[in-house]
Amino acid sequence: MAALVRFRKVAENSTAVRYEFGDDPGAFSRRLTVAKGPGTPVADDGLVDHTFLKASRKINAMYAEAGQWPERGMSAS
Template sequence: MAALVYFRKVSEDAALVRYAFGDDPDRFARHLTMDKGTRTSSSDDGRTDYAFLKASRKINALREERDQWPERGMSAS
């Protein structure tokens, strides 16, 4: 079974980056907030499910690779 999650940056300040994410790139249903200092994330709806973990990990991986917070992206497995 394939799994896809798309994300795009919604806002960013000195401490936090907020992303919308979901399985449809035209209709993001959820949001996550990433702490820039600790690089930990929290789901705005409190659900720590596979889609949330997949988006969070991909965002962190791209941040590490590019040395900046990604504007948008996707993860497939």
């Protein structure tokens, strides 16, 4: 079974970065917030499912690689 999740940054301040994510970039239905420093992600709706995990892991991996929070991206498997 293939899985695809896309995300884009919607806000950033000195302590956190906020993203919207989902499988349809024209209608993202969920948001997550990553605490800067520890890189701890939190689903704004409290639902920690496969889609949330794929998005948050990819965001953190891109940050680790580039040293800056990505504007947008996707994870496919």
